[in-house]
Amino acid sequence: MFLDETPNGAARILVVDDDPTTRVLVAAALEEHGHRIDEASSGDEALERSRHDRPDLILLDVRMPGKDGFATCAELRSLPTTASVPVLMLTGLEDTESIRRAFEVGATDFFTKPINASLLVHRVRYLLRNHAVYEGLRASEQSLERAQRIARLGNWEWEPATGALRWSAECYRILGVERNRRPQLADYLGRVHPEDAAAVSRALELSEGGACLDLEHRVRRAPGEERWVHVQAEPTRRDGRDDLLLAGTLHDVTERVTAESRIRYLALYDVLTGLPNRHSCEESLRTAVLSARRSKHLVAVMFLDLDRFKRINDTLGHAAGDDLLRQVAERLQAAVRATDTVAREAQDDTTLVARLGGDEFIVLLSELRRGEDAARVAQRLLDAVRTPILLEGREVFVSASVGISVFPQDGEDATDLLKHSDTALYRAKELGRDSYRFYDRDMNTAALHRLSMEGALRRAIGKEELLLHWQPQVEGATGRIVGVEALVRWRHPDLGMVQPEQFISLAEETGLIHAIGRWAFTEACAHAARWRDAGLGEPRVGINVSGHQFRRGDLQNLVNETLSSTGLDAGQLDLEITESVLMEDATRAIGVLHGLRDHGLRIAVDDFGTGYSSLAYLKRFPVDALKIDRSFLRDIASSPSDAAIVQALLTLAGSLGLEVIAEGVETAVQKQLLEEMGCRIMQGFLFDKPMPAEELMSRLAGGPARTEDEVDRNAAASAKVGR
Secondary structure (H helix, E strand, O other), X not given: OOHHHOHHHOOEEEEEOOOHHHHHHHHHHHHOOOOEEEEXXXXXXXXXXXXXXXXXXXXXXXXXXXXXXXXXXXXXXXXXXXXXXXXXXXXXXXXXXXXHHHHHOOOOEEEEOOOOHHHHHHHHHHHHHHHHHHHHHHHHHHHHHHHHHHHOEEEEXXXXXXXXXXXXXXXXXXXXXXXXXXXXXXXXXXXXXXXXXXXXXXXXXXXXXXXXXXXXXXXXXXOOEEEEEEXXXXXXXXXXXXXXXXXXXXXXXXXXXXXXXXXXXXHHEOOOOOOEOHHHHHHHHXXXXXXXXHHOOEEEEEEEEEOOHHHHHHHHOHHHHHHHHHHHHHHHHHHHHHOOOOOEOOOOOOEEEEEEEOOEEEEEEEEEOOOOHHHHHHHHHHHHHHOOEEEOOEEEOOOEEEEXXXXXXXXXXXXXXXXXXXXXXXXXXXXXXXXXXXXXXHHHHHHHHHHHHHHHHHHHXXXXXXXXXXXXXXXXXXXXXXXXXXXXXXXXXXXXXXXXXXXXXXXXXXXXXXXXXXXXXXXXXHHHHHHHHOOOOOOEEEEEOOHHHHHHOOHHHHXXXXXXXXXXXXXXXXXXXXXXXXXXXXXXXXXXXXXXXXXXXXXXXXXXXXXXXXXXXXXXXXXXXXXXXXXXXXXXOOOHHHHHHHHHHXXXXXXXXXXXXXXXXXXXXXXXXXXXXXXXXXXXXXXXXXXXXXXXXXXXXXXXXXXXXXXXXXXXXXXXXXX
């Protein structure tokens, strides 16, 4: 305990002496001043008492039978309870040898016999006061050491003139130096990272001249264990001496440096692939443009995007998609390294592969000789991506499209180069994917037009600019209408009727096809219900389902909601789905089709013969009808192979019990040949063009069909939702 923790400075004192008279005299003198006295007549008794009840001070006689005072004192110092308790040894007046031995075994002070009670009281008071101060200092040091350990902050002093170095316990820990030795400057310098040694030496030289010290550097505490420290110091001169003293701190800032490094990494690099991110790419591109402007070199920006990447995520899951992106990133880097001397004059590494996000990558080539040389690099990138990739134990085939812009002809700054390479990428996708395209200014005009059309199409959905036209499906022999196909049209307020091929693909690319498809389905069912209620019959209504709508997974909900709200018989609806959409994921498609047929709907495979389905899957698909694509009918009269294909398709459908609808019938010869082959239902300009709802109602009510003179045989075939 500290002295000030006891009333009036009183303390618990253990008196150890084999002489009972001495114990009585000492006890009487000390108790008079408020101290509490415990007695022990031997060394062993003193040790036993001290183990259980720590005294504040021990008076210990040197000469005792059995275990004498020297042995007892040595053992007291080995006990945790009494290691720091003051021990006052009682010796003979002239016994200098005992005094020497007393200090050797750890005594705090000595007092001679015969005992002077008054002097003993003062000596005890002095020892207790000093011990209290010592304990306070030790507690402060322990508190400071604990605080420094928590803060990872040590303090040190260095005298350059003498080389004397003193530092706190935390400095030992930070540097990994053993605490049982006096620190040397070499202990510190020997742990400085070799790459930082020169900077540290310069800083120390400046500080020896009186400059303040402030630097961060790395230290190596053990092989493979590297830490960052922040060293600070100020020069002072003590006691009027000329000798310089540097007093400073050593702070372990590894966690802060690591965190800052991580923040910088996240700001500049993509976490998934480890490639530079958009920000880093734009900075590198700006630097490359500035350098190229001075050196008159060319810079190529290649914007790469994976084709149909969404199918990987939808089919195999996002984890597989992430794995694919990592593998593609590695391939792009390898492909660029393999071409880093193909097209550049400089031999240093002036290429960059970056990920902008999603499945979009940028490849930057600086210091090109010729702009067209970028094509060779682009082709290697496409070849690298095209090689089969192993995902979850299966081979996956992907491709990419690349758009290329070149400084200075395609842009004067990084923003324009990135924008124009993106425009060229879009053009590459338009032209079939798995290819590259260079930017030209006509692309920009087309891109601006596309952007304008996208905005207008978004507005068209809400402004009721969309409408349905209807094309009858008729019995060839009688001309009787047995069904109608709903086709979406757009009446633009300024451009008039916009052709479907101008907006359907745009709707698919922007995702607007979902809203358009939902509107078309609801509107078609509403019309069919009105015709029924007006007594115009119940012709089957063919509604095209886009690939986006089919993959989205909410088609059955849309069917349920619409049939419920309109009261329409599900058997009146034909959902037309293209062969290629069904084969994207045939197993899933079979499940969806069964769910739709359970509602009573009919399923027609549209554009049959243009996809890649196998007979095995066609047999498993729960479908009711096949629609033969118009491309097979165009030359049926002049091409024996086309005629043979149509006949084979009709025979196949008949063997499977499927109805056949021939699309694009435009001539009487085509009609006659189809009838001879056994095709009953036809659709095309020979019978009717797509018409507004009012005109169709007249036809359903028994109005006259169009004459041949009214049929425009040179018009393009109608486009459909989802094509």
